[in-house]
Amino acid sequence: MNQIKREIVVIGSGPAGLCAAIEAARSGAQVLLIDENAKPGGQLFKQIHKFFGSADHRAGVRGLDIGEALLKDAEELKIEVWLNSEACGIFDSTNVWVVRDKQHSITVQAQRIIIATGAVENSINFPGWTLPGVMGAGAAQTMINVNRVLPGHRFLMVGSGNVGVIVSYQLLQAGAAVVAIVEAAPTLGGYGVHTAKVRRAGVPFYTSHTVKEAHGNGHVERATLVRLDEKWKEVAGSEFEVEVDTICIATGLTPAVELAFGSGCMAVNSPALGGLVPVHDETMRSSNTAIYVAGDVSGVEEASTAMEEGRIAGLCAAHSLGYLGQGAYEARLGVLTRNVNALRSGMFGQKRREAKEYIVSSYGAHR
């Protein structure tokens, strides 16, 4: 069996993984960054909008440009990056089994592992949901912003969280029409500034509505929408049809926890952050003290938070191997903790902050 050794192995090169690798390398550790895709960056390069936050979070900069800057940092730090490389499992606590280019099997003996595998879009099912033309909002976003192809021309967006409204805006920018955005809850989920952007472009919102059925011969041609009452039950007779060729589902994400749980990391349920997540402390260390987690896999938030969590995981993993003096470590951790807390403040951040506090408070019980 082909075996090599590395100090820190980071799995996933999205915003969290990239930042974890950069922070760990800056702290002096030897880092190997692994990603199954042909290009690094995860979902960052389809984020073509300007990010929120403060200057510490590179606010006002478009996601794809933040991605370029991070890749440059990684290159300058000479971080070893394996693309087209799938981390298929973690064995004996710290051995990562990797298949490279779908052909070569190799085991990397790591001293620390940082799992940053992200999240997967949720689905909802309704008659017709399997028709070509029904897809995740993130899939449509990848098609328009990364692949530069329009998977449809008249869209229905299901879900009004930030993903739903941002992707709707980007569909308009790509030249498509967004016929409606439906939201099952009585109020819209996304930031008001995002909903205002698409509303003033003429896109109507339907709160307390959902998609009841997709129709079409071999492809979506129409959708039936229906109103929901206070108990989220369909109101008979309230159905109406919209002519759309594509239905995007933006109903949240679920942490991609397979690798973490397969490696034996203990779980904690965090409904506000997408369901079961690996329990971790404030340094992003999991119940397996050699494994750290960061980004959406540790609880679904957004890219800016993922980047800060990645930096915390990278810093703390490196420090646990003896890198950085105690003073420098504590100072840096203080800055990063302040940065991540700033993103969890305000009316939209409170729930996420409480959920994270619960995960961290559960850590002791799982050790």
Added chain:
Amino acid sequence: MSSTESREKRLKVDGAVQISELHQTAEYILPDERFTKPVAVIECIESIPCNPCETACPVNAIVIGDDITTLPKIDPTICTGCALCVAACPGLAIYLKQQHWGPSLSYIAFPYEYLPLPQKGAEVTMANRWGEAVCSGTVIKVIKSSRFDRTAIIHASYDSAFYEEVVTMVRL
């Protein structure tokens, strides 16, 4: 649906903020007839963690402070109308306005990230917060600057009877 009353507090239902909702926030400051040049107007009424407008302002006319979820407040008497905040706002929630720019004409400079861009001098249809056509407008200039990072800023004049209602133009 189109009456003002039915749109009270409708941001979280319609997606667009009501003028009456704006009037309830101290941070929404619409420059009145005394202003002799366009200045920034901020429609940011939810506490989200964000402060690029404050950072972008070269004359410190916008204040948020250490807690980045504080709503931005502008001092329009300091604002120079440079539009850096208009482009910096990730929410595209800032525009410049002047009530009396010309005879019966108001002035707006708003962010625009669609193609095609309108031409200077073109007649366009101005729109309200719901994307509804309000009145015609004339494009004064279209600014694309590297400092605005691919967000174009459209300057236009329009009937001052619709001074507060107009926030953008109908897409071409």
Added chain:
Amino acid sequence: MNRIVDHPILGPLSEAEVVHIIVDGVPFTARKGEMIASALIANGKSTFRKTVKRNEPRGIYCGIGRCTDCVMTVNGIPNVRTCVTAVEEGMVIETQMGSGEWQ
């Protein structure tokens, strides 16, 4: 064609080397480096496979290699995830019937 040739943020579509692929016997052109799914959507094809029992059409769903709804038979290999597999010159791609067969 469903290509986005100009974009307010991303700018005009860059020049790319043309790659020739065969899809169900029909020649398609694709851009070097792009995923098979993207090339098919650009050429207006949205049905990628038919299901095992009911012969129902399926297309892309997640776009990131997770859901396996977009699998096709590529160069005789069934169940290739087209959203995460790049096009190659001369690639032969077929709408996959059921669970597919090695050819």
